[in-house]
Amino acid sequence: MGRAPCCEKMGMKRGPWTPEEDQILINYIHLYGHSNWRALPKHAGLLRCGKSCRLRWINYLRPDIKRGNFTPQEEQTIINLHEVLGNRWSAIAAKLPGRTDNEIKNVWHTHLKKRLNKNQNNGGDTKDINGSNETTHEDKEPVMVHTTSPQQFSNSTTTLEISDNNNKDDTMSYDDISALVDESFWSDVVSVDNSSNNEKKIEAWEGLLERNSKKYSYNNSKLYDDDMEFWFDLFTSCRRIEAFSDIPEF
DNA sequence: AACATGGTCAACCGCTAGTTA
DNA sequence: ATAACTAGCGGTTGACCATGT
Structure with a gap:
């Protein structure tokens, strides 16, 4: 592992791209692709470094870029x-x-x-992007960010090692979670009421998440990366993200 | 009209992870 | 095994523009 030599310093052009440079880059990539960014500018006849070409392509010239304001x-x-x-x-x-x-x-x-x-x-309550008051943990009508049934990640081979070293039984597979979070949980979560049953489920779930959040520190970045999709689904599917606001950042 | 201030965004910098020789 | 190299990432910068004074 080592740093790339700083070829950029040697007569390479910097600053904003001109339309001509854009066209050269687009034409070249259309013809030959971009298998080697470092060699690309030389072959294309651009006085830019590979990094600059790559950035320009990815951030601006790529055909699938969606321009305009964010919705x-x-x-x-x-x-x-x-x-x-x-x-x-x-x-x-x-x-x-x-x-x-x-x-x-x-x-x-x-x-x-x-x-x-x-x-x-403004008083500590959060609002959504449209300025409407967001519901809080205790609110009655949570909004699902994105719906995912348990089956949608049931093919995941993820096994959660819950961190308590003294407790060998503290390993949860997806099946364990599934048992904990049964089918009704997902529909219940959508319309949280104050029934003790649901509260218990949510508490159990949050406890699991909290313990995992301690476990999944940077020391476990690989596992974390592998399970990114899983966690994304988990967080966004389970209930409002605000419900986990007390969980430290990974 | 001139200047100051703040917002926006393209581009750059430095770093890390992954790959190759 | 390891050094060299490349791609990709996140943080930062600076030019440009709009708005306020």
């Missing part, structure tokens, strides 16, 4: 995903087709973060 739905999705994923912009971008990590990062820093801070300062 309120997209913004809400970013907020929700950011709660789950943190500053993993590429992971967030993967959930928003046509949007780039750079774009999402910019939107977050320029709009969404401020808006959330403002909302939090």
